[in-house]
Amino acid sequence: MGHHQQALITGPQGPARDIWMLTPSDITSSSEMELQLPPHEGIELSVVDMHTGGEPLRIIVAGYPEVMGDCVLSKRRYAREHLDHLRRVLMHEPRGHYDMYGALIVDSEMPEADLGVLFMHNEGYSTMCGHAVIALGRFAVDYKLVKEPRSPETQVNIHCPCGLVKAFVEYSAGKTGAVRFLSVPAFAFATGGRSSCFYTNCGQVVLYPAGLINDFTPDETVTVEGFGEVTVDISYGGAFYAFVDAQRFGLDVRSKTRDLVDAATAVTKAVKSQVKLHHPVSDDLAFLYGTILTDGRDEFSPEPTANICVFAEAQVDRSPTGSGVTARVALQHHKGLIQLNQTRTFQSGATGSQFTGKAVEETRCGDFRAVVVEVAGRAFYTGVSRFVQEPEDQLAHGFLLK
């Protein structure tokens, strides 16, 4: 990202005024200024903070070392193995918090990509993040990562670890607005009570989608600690999610967050240990990212349907979850509950924020029947920060309170 740094730090409004000595009138004045810290040692990391539907996105714009690797997926591996201390500095306390989310812009090996990105959260690095793509679309236009913005929409090709995601950013009179994106091929992996096949291998159930190998109809159930046998749907929208109706746990998507987290985390643990996932493109994509509890309203309706996503290390998404909406639309389409180009509104159980989603094209992903899903939402700026780690600070490396 070296060549981007100069342009990024000045921001869309142009350079800020540097000040060193504060006066009381500075505090009550509305003039633009850039505060400086007293002389200090240690690394500095600069970020732009945004949120999409309440879910934070901390975009790293300066201070990171080069991320090595010949493709975005191998850069993700490199960051996990060599740069994880920086993720903890920016995501964990005292600079972040348990539910912080981040994006690191990297170069992409794809000629058509405007930028590559690595996603980070409380536990590691995800492969797809829809709320981040919505924020990054705006950011890329505002900070001139794309050369010629166009009205009414500017296309931004974002190379995520799961593949190329095309974002379309509303742009008019120099201002960016709502963003929609086209997902990577998304597919239902296992659907409760529907055609699939499985075999047992070393204690793990291996599930395949309808028609891929044959048409057994097993009970796609997992044994969830504290809840017994639970039927789950599993679907991929750039990352794999398990889906269960919150009612199965005597909850609804607006129940106490702690109860939802406990139920979803128990499902994630069960699926991870009992179901082996498979992705045709790369083994790096074949892991369960989280569990989404829904209101069960999967049949098409113009009314919103709500869900809440618990991902990574029991982290709670404040937004309706872009990659989760993608996976859920793929599941609904696979079950014949939604047709191509029928738009549904998805609402976050946590904040009430909304995305829309629709399947726009049928396609394949390896031997999986898949769809491309369009998801739309809005992101907003919340601030900029320059973080430091003073060498004497015992807690400089970050910590988490659960």
Ligand SMILES: O=C(O)[C@H]1NCC[C@@H]1O
């Ligand atoms: O919108 C999304 O897809 C993401 N939000 C946090 C968890 C997911 O990565």
